[in-house]
Amino acid sequence: MNIPIDWFIMSYQEYLYDLFFEISSQERHKILLSLKNEAFNLTKLSQQSGLNLPETRRHISRLMEVDLVERNPDGRYSLTHFGLRVLEIVEEIAFFSHHKDYFLTHSVDYLPREFQVKLRDLSNSEFHDNILNFIRKIEIVIKEAEKEVFLLVDQFPLNHLSIIMKAIERGVNFKIIEPKNRVLNPDIEALAPQESLALDHMKFTPLVKQRMMDEVNILLIASEKESVVAFPSMEGDYDYKGFRTLDGISLAWCRDLFQYYWQKSSDRIGVTKVSEFQEEPHIDLNKSRERIVVIGRERPEYDVQALQDAVDLYDEVVLRGKFNLGTSNITIKRSIILRGEGRTKDIPDTKVYKQGWDFPFISQEFLFMIRGDSIDVSIENIHFENFNGTCIGTRQGNSLAIRKNRITLVSGLGRGLSMGKWGDHVVGITVGGDTLHGGFPGGIMVEDNYLDFALSYVRGGFITVDGSERAPEYRPDLLNHEAPICLGMNICRNSGKVVVRNNIVKNMNSKGIYVFDNRETSDIQIHNNMIYSEVFGAYAYNSRMAGVGIFVHSAWSEPRRGAKVEVLDNKIFCEKINYCGIAVHGPAIYSDGAGKLGKCIIKDNEIELSNGLYGIQIRKSDNTEILENKITGKVYYALQVNGSKNRGKIKLGANSNIFSNNDMDHLEIKPSDDYSDKHVDNYTFTGSEGKSSTAHIWLNNNSKENFVKILPDETFIDQGTANKVHRE
Numbered sequence: 001m002n003i004p005i006d007w008f009i010m011s012y013q014e015y016l017y018d019l020f021f022e023i024s025s026q027e028r029h030k031i032l033l034s035l036k037n038e039a040f041n042l043t044k045l046s047q048q049s050g051l052n053l054p055e056t057r058r059h060i061s062r063l064m065e066v067d068l069v070e071r072n073p074d075g076r077y078s079l080t081h082f083g084l085r086v087l088e089i090v091e092e093i094a095f096f097s098h099h100k101d102y103f104l105t106h107s108v109d110y111l112p113r114e115f116q117v118k119l120r121d122l123s124n125s126e127f128h129d130n131i132l133n134f135i136r137k138i139e140i141v142i143k144e145a146e147k148e149v150f151l152l153v154d155q156f157p158l159n160h161l162s163i164i165m166k167a168i169e170r171g172v173n174f175k176i177i178e179p180k181n182r183v184l185n186p187d188i189e190a191l192a193p194q195e196s197l198a199l200d201h202m203k204f205t206p207l208v209k210q211r212m213m214d215e216v217n218i219l220l221i222a223s224e225k226e227s228v229v230a231f232p233s234m235e236g237d238y239d240y241k242g243f244r245t246l247d248g249i250s251l252a253w254c255r256d257l258f259q260y261y262w263q264k265s266s267d268r269i270g271v272t273k274v275s276e277f278q279e280e281p282h283i284d285l286n287k288s289r290e291r292i293v294v295i296g297r298e299r300p301e302y303d304v305q306a307l308q309d310a311v312d313l314y315d316e317v318v319l320r321g322k323f324n325l326g327t328s329n330i331t332i333k334r335s336i337i338l339r340g341e342g343r344t345k346d347i348p349d350t351k352v353y354k355q356g357w358d359f360p361f362i363s364q365e366f367l368f369m370i371r372g373d374s375i376d377v378s379i380e381n382i383h384f385e386n387f388n389g390t391c392i393g394t395r396q397g398n399s400l401a402i403r404k405n406r407i408t409l410v411s412g413l414g415r416g417l418s419m420g421k422w423g424d425h426v427v428g429i430t431v432g433g434d435t436l437h438g439g440f441p442g443g444i445m446v447e448d449n450y451l452d453f454a455l456s457y458v459r460g461g462f463i464t465v466d467g468s469e470r471a472p473e474y475r476p477d478l479l480n481h482e483a484p485i486c487l488g489m490n491i492c493r494n495s496g497k498v499v500v501r502n503n504i505v506k507n508m509n510s511k512g513i514y515v516f517d518n519r520e521t522s523d524i525q526i527h528n529n530m531i532y533s534e535v536f537g538a539y540a541y542n543s544r545m546a547g548v549g550i551f552v553h554s555a556w557s558e559p560r561r562g563a564k565v566e567v568l569d570n571k572i573f574c575e576k577i578n579y580c581g582i583a584v585h586g587p588a589i590y591s592d593g594a595g596k597l598g599k600c601i602i603k604d605n606e607i608e609l610s611n612g613l614y615g616i617q618i619r620k621s622d623n624t625e626i627l628e629n630k631i632t633g634k635v636y637y638a639l640q641v642n643g644s645k646n647r648g649k650i651k652l653g654a655n656s657n658i659f660s661n662n663d664m665d666h667l668e669i670k671p672s673d674d675y676s677d678k679h680v681d682n683y684t685f686t687g688s689e690g691k692s693s694t695a696h697i698w699l700n701n702n703s704k705e706n707f708v709k710i711l712p713d714e715t716f717i718d719q720g721t722a723n724k725v726h727r728e
Contacts, residue, residue, distance in 0.1 A: 027051060028059045031077065032087050035069065039078035042194040060122065064281040087492075091120040099127060104243065106231040110217035112260060121253040122229070125243035131667040134240045137164055137228045138221050145223035150258040151348030152220040154238060155179070165596070171312065171495045172342040175258070177265050179216045206292050207309045211265035212648045220258055225253040291316040300326030307352075311336055321383065322351045329365065332374040332616070345654045348406055353386035354494070360418035365389030374398045376442065379405060389417045390427040395434045399442030402429060405449045411508075412453045412484035422541060423478030423485040426453060428505075430495040435558060438519055454507035454535050469536045472577060472675035476538060481510065485540045488531070493558070494522040501527040508533060509547050510542040511542045512572070516553035520562025520598060526550060530571045537579055544684045545613050546578035554597045554621070555587035561595025581607030581631065586620030586654075590647040598625040614640045620652045630663040636670050636694045638662075642683060643702025643720075653702045654720075660709040669694050669715065683724060686717060699723050 027049065034040065034048040043367020045055040045582045063069040068083035096103050098117070108116055134461035142149055142163050142449060147170055149164075151157070153383050154530060156178055157164075168174065181223035217240050219230040227250070230242030275465055292314045294306050303323040307330055310317040313509065316337040317619035332338070340350025354367055367387040370377050371394070377683055380399040386389050391407050394400060407428045409415060416424025428451040433439040461543040468474050488505035490515065491498055498518075512531035529550075552565050565584075572581045573675035600621065607615050607629065615631040615638040618624050631638050640663075643654035670676075675686045685692040693696055695715035697708055703720030712727050 016626040025715045028063055031059055035079045039072060039076040040466040041076045077206045080592045092125060095120050095123050105233055106230055107234055118253060121249045122243055124247045125245045125250050127243055129241045131240045137244045139225050141221050141226055141228055144225060145172050147224045151176045152216060152218060152258055152261055153178060154216050168207050175331055176210045177261055178212055180212045180214055195454050207624060208311055211267055214263045220254055222254045222258060229254055244466040250437055274396045274672055290314050292318055293318045294321035296321035298322045298324045300324050301383055325354050327357045330368050332370045332377055335376045337378045339380040343381060348383040350382045351383045351385055354371060354388060357388050362418050363633045366393040368392045370397055371395040390416050390430055393430045394432060396437045397440050400431060400440050401445045403447045407451045408455055409453045410456045411476055412486040416484045421479050424481055425485045427487045427490055430490040439496055441496040444498040445497050449503045451488045452506040457464045483538050485510045485538050487514055488512045492517045495519045497523045499525045503529045503530045507535045509535050509538045511551045512549045514551045514566055516556040517558045517560050518563040522563045524563060524565045526567045528569045532573045534575045536576045546581045548580045548583045550582045552600055553591050559589055559591040559593035562598040564599045565597060567602045569604045573608045577608045578613045578625045579609055579610045580614045580617055584621045584624050585592055588649050594650055596622050603627045605629045609635050618654055618657050620644055620654060622655045624657040626659045632666040634668045634670050637698050638664050638667055638696045641699045641703045641706055643700060655704040657706045662713060664696055669696055693717060
């Protein structure tokens with residue numbers, strides 16, 4: 001229905017024109033502006049407006065007559081609610097009036113109505129009608145951003161691509177809205193290779209979120225500090241003339257407008273948030289978690305940055321597909337749940353690997369490093385299938401869970417950190433702290449993982465081509481990289497509780513699980529693991545033992561004492577020559593502060609050695625309880641208790657250990673042979689005049705007050721002091 005114009009005029013003339021007349025006065029407008037944010041009495045208002053008292057009183061009276069101003073009970077004057085609304089309209093008119101030439105040629109018709117009526121919020125903006133100057137202002141917004149940048153653009157600003165990438169490298173988050181019909185193809189042939197690569201990177205890093213709209217009718221670039229905004233010409237084009245905003249009100253208008261469009265836009269990229277996940281996280285961070293899915297592309301130039309950005313920014317990161325990290329490492333510095341998506345036949349579907357490094361290398365390398373103040377980290381359900389040095393390493397944090405992962409190598413050869421004569425060290429998982437900070441006081445859980453460093457039996461199981469590794473005297477040439485030193489798990493420098501359970505550790509030719517240098521406050525539990533080796537041992541650190549299934553050491557590289565260690569219900573199977581099932585050692589370093597374990601319990605373990613050296617070895621350690629274990633196969637000694645002479649104030653005897661109720665019914669003690677006869681040294685073998693002696697139990701001459709309970713037909717050699725043997 002068309003309403004006649006005369007009707008409007010007749011309806012409004014009683015109030016409208018009087019109102020226009022009253023606010024058309026510069027003095028009365030100044031008074032309205034003075035009262036916008038604060039009430040004043042007449043004297044103060046006179047000072048604020050620069051008018052004398054009579055003039056101020058007269059203007060106030062006229063404003064009160066049209067209900068723009070009211071007098072409060074305390075004698076002060078303030079704007080009425082009606083007056084405040086009218087003043088806002090006046091400010092909007094003033095803004096358009098001030099920039100009349102611009103708005104004669106530029107349209108704001110496409111803006112939502114609620115933003116059109118609040119254009120006055122841009123009143124304190126700087127206007128720039130020089131194109132180059134306006135473009136420089138855009139660059140400043142991006143260059144000086146520290147947290148985030150919003151881009152609402154008619155087409156992607158390729159001319160600013162380099163500064164956008166630098167901002168991403170600084171950790172700045174980007175939200176970008178483009179029109180659907182102008183979304184740039186990242187593989188467009190016209191782009192330079194580095195530009196195409198940068199655009200692809202933007203698509204796959206969670207620092208950048210991109211959306212699309214049917215049309216974009218405003219140019220807006222905003223950060224947490226400032227923004228620039230430009231409106232289209234009447235023909236719908238952009239001439240890069242517009243406004244730069246710095247004050248809070250202007251910035252809020254820009255950010256609110258962007259969020260309005262963001263809610264109405266649709267997703268564009270393949271890195272998406274997930275609202276739910278079937279399995280509850282192993283570590284509850286006790287807070288709402290923002291989740292993200294990152295999709296692997298098997299190209300390091302994309303995968304590395306996407307994965308690093310994800311762990312830097314999100315509380316839960318779900319990995320999908322395969323990730324090639326090249327030669328790069330990922331560092332976790334904040335609390336996070338990192339998990340792979342999917343599992344087929346109990347093997348994680350998500351794969352992460354490295355590729356392309358030069359060997360040998362002497363710097364410590366990790367695939368994942370965990371290091372942050374008081375952080376809680378969980379890594380779950382990922383298949384790590386190639387790496388150099390250490391797969392998962394830790395330095396500092398509060399709590400840690402590593403569960404249901406698979407860590408495999410075709411062979412450890414060419415994968416290890418070169419340590420001269422000590423060989424090339426390859427490690428699956430190292431959990432614990434650094435020297436200064438200690439371990440994770442909130443606790444560590446390592447469970448249900450599978451590790452195998454010799455998937456290729458031919459490459460991992462045989463070192464030489466002539467079979468000489470079968471000879472007892474053979475030692476691989478570690479200095480010349482003939483064999484790696486493969487360690488499944490290092491449990492070291494911890495101060496709290498560590499639980500290692502239900503893991504499968506295969507083909508570690510040095511140590512399956514190695515516990516060392518933990519602090520007196522630590523409680524280490526090694527429970528229900530299976531350790532299996534079908535490869536020849538590395539004889540690491542000039543040891544006579546080819547390798548050890550589980551090795552517990554009080555102090556190896558740092559002067560430590562204490563720690564409680566439980567080794568319970570594990571199964572250890574080693575096929576090759578000269579392995580040891582379980583070893584417990586006191587200090588190998590004799591500096592001040594070095595000492596023995598506080599307590600070690602070895603109970604209910606099953607050890608099978610096809611051609612072993614020792615079933616269980618206790619060396620320079622006290623108070624170890626060896627109870628109800630089953631030892632089968634062939635060994636020279638089922639139990640060796642071996643002390644050394646004291647070094648100054650450091651006690652190195654093997655005292656007060658208990659060996660009781662262990663099952664050796666199906667164990668064969670190997671008789672003396674050429675190899676054992678050549679190594680009678682009261683350390684590896686006992687005997688005299690070049691003739692060795694083997695037995696079920698051997699306590700050497702630096703042992704004292706140990707208790708041994710054995711069957712009548714089990715052999716026993718006691719060279720120590722006050723040891724007790726009980727035969728059933």
